[in-house]
Amino acid sequence: MVIIFCGIPGSGKSTIARMLEEELKKFGQTKIFISDKVSGRVYRKILKWLKENLDKANYILIDATFYKKEWRDQVLALAGKEAVLIVYLYCKLETCLERNKKRRPSLPERVIYIINREMEKPENPDFSINTDETQPGEAICQILAKIRTRKQNKHFSGFARQIVKNYVSRGRWTPEELKVRNCLISLGYQFEKDFFHNFKVKQPSGYFWLDFFFPRLNLVIEVNSFWHRLGGGPERDKRKLLFLRDKGFKVVELNVKDIHKLSSDVLKASLKEILEH
Numbered sequence: 575m576v577i578i579f580c581g582i583p584g585s586g587k588s589t590i591a592r593m594l595e596e597e598l599k600k601f602g603q604t605k606i607f608i609s610d611k612v613s614g615r616v617y618r619k620i621l622k623w624l625k626e627n628l629d630k631a632n633y634i635l636i637d638a639t640f641y642k643k644e645w646r647d648q649v650l651a652l653a654g655k656e657a658v659l660i661v662y663l664y665c666k667l668e669t670c671l672e673r674n675k676k677r678r679p680s681l682p683e684r685v686i687y688i689i690n691r692e693m694e695k696p697e698n699p700d701f702s703i704n705t706d707e708t709q710p711g712e713a714i715c716q717i718l719a720k721i722r723t724r725k726q727n728k729h730f731s732g733f734a735r736q737i738v739k740n741y742v743s744r745g746r747w748t749p750e751e752l753k754v755r756n757c758l759i760s761l762g763y764q765f766e767k768d769f770f771h772n773f774k775v776k777q778p779s780g781y782f783w784l785d786f787f788f789p790r791l792n793l794v795i796e797v798n799s800f801w802h803r804l805g806g807g808p809e810r811d812k813r814k815l816l817f818l819r820d821k822g823f824k825v826v827e828l829n830v831k832d833i834h835k836l837s838s839d840v841l842k843a844s845l846k847e848i849l850e851h
Contacts, residue, residue: 576658577636577658579637580646582670582689586713591608598633605634606636607624609639610637617648620636634653662699662703674686701716719763722849757841769786773787782814785797798829
């Protein structure tokens with residue numbers, strides 16, 4: 575996988591690229607190209623380096639302004655569109671100029687003004703991150719979630735694919751479910767793309783409703799409230815659990831009282847652990 579970081583100087587590319595590099599080293603061979611370390615015909619050197627390293631690493635990160643569309647297109651053509659993630663970073667021009675003053679060596683300010691003026695913004699980047707508002711750690715979480723989704727897409731089961739086509743949400747959220755949803759979104763998971771809520775699944779004896787369904791992860795998260803204990807709830811949940819496990823899904827049950835008591839940060843950490851293992 576090739577990850578392009580683009581944006582004007584001072585937008586935060588190098589900071590986030592280096593942090594992501596350290597995270598990705600945990601999952602495979604990683605190589606990074608930092609354009610600040612080279613001069614003259616930078617993009618020719620990037621393409622040459624990419625050709626030499628394309629098959630030598632699981633993750634290849636390229637940190638450059640890429641302010642011309644043609645340069646990004648050349649990487650896409652070389653690596654293949656499906657193998658490339660484009661991360662566009664931006665912030666106020668004043669922020670870039672201020673950050674540049676702290677760089678060693680700093681760039682002439684006129685260079686930043688020129689690149690800002692000539693920047694051909696990506697039309698449909700995988701990420702568009704405002705670094706005035708988004709902390710580097712949060713950006714890393716979002717990018718890692720996208721990388722996992724790309725990898726897991728290859729393992730999207732036929733059963734999951736079939737039932738996603740018939741998805742209709744009931745649209746009702748309990749306060750605890752909303753809390754879980756907000757944590758998932760802050761981790762970089764997109765609602766009705768990476769996960770679904772109140773998902774209706776047909777099975778031989780009728781229908782089951784899934785609280786949170788992650789088709790590409792073959793994962794279901796159930797929020798067990800008092801409704802699950804009423805009437806035939808326990809027996810219904812037992813049948814649902816057996817049905818889902820028979821289809822190859824992992825089922826994780828969360829207690830509504832625990833969700834209510836946990837802080838958002840602790841809940842987010844717990845969800846991250848569930849989703850990554």
